Amino acid sequence: MELKVDFIKRENEDYLLQMLDYIKLKLKESVDDLPSTETIHWADGLLLVYSITDRRSMSYLKRVGTLIADSDIPVYIVGNKNDMVHLREVSAEEGAILARNFECGFSEVAAAEMVVPVAVVFQELCRAVLAARRKSKHSLLERMLGTRTSNLRLYARGKSDSALPKD
């Protein structure tokens, strides 16, 4: 009887360990998955965040970079956890070089410590998004409808309108 119980326990243990391996694999997959083209085109701007204590997160960002290299989507790069410099695996210079390649803003922050630098990052990205929109003259509505300004006939008050009766 004791043997049987032991056998069942072991069998369950194996099963649990297999499940754990499977969960780890799935988690790794989802962490390493690159964003879909659909997601990239949906976004108005991209905030690319890596951890200065995790080289893998920087490698991931570089792979994302190849995906968005041809798009003109506004980007901002953030190196997080700069309160943990003793565990640093990515230099600030490497982050800055990546930002230069993207021609975008870059800063290191400690999201867990100070909120203001994080707010500034979002502000900067919003600025870049607005500037890009002004440049391309695509409104958010147009992007949602999948239309372009050139296809829409907007009414603009002309000079001759002032000569017309008010009502």
Ligand SMILES: Nc1nc2c(ncn2[C@@H]2O[C@H](COP(=O)(O)OP(=O)(O)OP(=O)(O)O)[C@@H](O)[C@H]2O)c(=O)[nH]1
């Ligand atoms: N020391 C430090 N820890 C941080 C900082 N930002 C986040 N963390 C910690 O990092 C861990 C992951 O943070 P999350 O908010 O879960 O971030 P996430 O992007 O979902 O991270 P992952 O779960 O690793 O993919 C948590 O334990 C946070 O407390 C930071 O600036 N400094």
